[in-house]
Amino acid sequence: MNTINALQQLPALQQQKPAVSSGEATADFGQMLQDAIKQVNNNQVQSEQMTNKLVTGEVQDVHEVMLASQKASLSLNLTVEVRNKVIESYQEIMRMQM
Numbered sequence: 001m002n003t004i005n006a007l008q009q010l011p012a013l014q015q016q017k018p019a020v021s022s023g024e025a026t027a028d029f030g031q032m033l034q035d036a037i038k039q040v041n042n043n044q045v046q047s048e049q050m051t052n053k054l055v056t057g058e059v060q061d062v063h064e065v066m067l068a069s070q071k072a073s074l075s076l077n078l079t080v081e082v083r084n085k086v087i088e089s090y091q092e093i094m095r096m097q098m
Contacts, residue, residue, distance in 0.1 A: 040075045047072035 050068040053059040 037079070040072075040079050043068075043072040043075045 047068045050059060050065045054062065054065045059065060
């Protein structure tokens, strides 16, 4: 019986307006991208600081430095790969015939 009730409510759900407009979604997506790029930059800066501290002797644990370095490297590689996929998608859309 629950399935029947759920199916009866589908038309009512389809008539509802979306909670977010396209302009708001674009702004949210843009903000998300900015935040992600800032985080990648922060990882790079932290890795450089940890390396400098290791060289000067302020940090004795090489493990911490390597973790910071790998985190920065992985986040940068992910960002580059996402950028490459976006460019590939854009090029594919441009090749489509209208």
